[in-house]
Amino acid sequence: MTSAPCRLAVLISGAGSTMVNLQEHITRGEVPARIAVVVSSRSDAPGIARARALGLEVQVLGREPFRREGIFDEAAYSVALAALLSRTSPDLVVLAGFMTRLTGPVLDRWPVMNVHPALLPAFGGEGFYGHRVHEAVLASGAHVTGATVHFVDARYDHGPIVAREEIEVLPGETPDALAARVQEVERRIYPSAVAAFARGELTERCPVKNRSRGGP
Numbered sequence: 001m002t003s004a005p006c007r008l009a010v011l012i013s014g015a016g017s018t019m020v021n022l023q024e025h026i027t028r029g030e031v032p033a034r035i036a037v038v039v040s041s042r043s044d045a046p047g048i049a050r051a052r053a054l055g056l057e058v059q060v061l062g063r064e065p066f067r068r069e070g071i072f073d074e075a076a077y078s079v080a081l082a083a084l085l086s087r088t089s090p091d092l093v094v095l096a097g098f099m100t101r102l103t104g105p106v107l108d109r110w111p112v113m114n115v116h117p118a119l120l121p122a123f124g125g126e127g128f129y130g131h132r133v134h135e136a137v138l139a140s141g142a143h144v145t146g147a148t149v150h151f152v153d154a155r156y157d158h159g160p161i162v163a164r165e166e167i168e169v170l171p172g173e174t175p176d177a178l179a180a181r182v183q184e185v186e187r188r189i190y191p192s193a194v195a196a197f198a199r200g201e202l203t204e205r206c207p208v209k210n211r212s213r214g215g216p
Helices: 017-027 046-053 074-086 131-140 175-198
Strands: 006-012 033-040 058-060 092-096 112-116 144-151 161-168 209-211
Touching: 006 017, 006 046, 006 175, 017 033, 017 046, 017 092, 017 175, 033 046, 033 074, 033 175, 046 058, 092 175, 112 175, 131 175, 144 175, 161 175
Parallel strands: 006 033, 006 092, 033 058, 092 112, 161 209
Antiparallel strands: 112 144, 144 161
């Protein structure tokens, strides 16, 4: 008798490319899991249509109802998100470009995994996302960058590191070119980390796995 595949809840806010990449790895049998639900924080996120085209269940939990006098209530949002996620009983929550910080109601109930486009703890924290990260890397004169997969806690880009892989920053590189190469790393190491969790190989105090360009 085989065990049921690991159930994933994937949270998106934009194009959903990370979610699509993960589903492709699942379809090829490389990740022993299934996406039980995709939750978007935006009703107009392009990733919603992409998820539905893949036959995945989609739920939308917008941020606007949780604004009070222009201030976003993170705690109330997490309470609502936890109630939504409980309907599908995920084993792991996977952040895939999700732009809302989570708090206790979610973090205390499920393990949450994220991928960051730099070598944490460098170039992480509030405000470091998307192209801002790559622009900061280039402005700093750093010679290496990469991507990091980590378990999530209540601090931005913090929590136990699962895996990371570094690449060289090339002379004269633009933020767009660097972003494309870092995304290639993300597309490899994130599904691999999810697969390791699904196989029961990871805990939230797992050892760090470091990989360099050209490594195994």
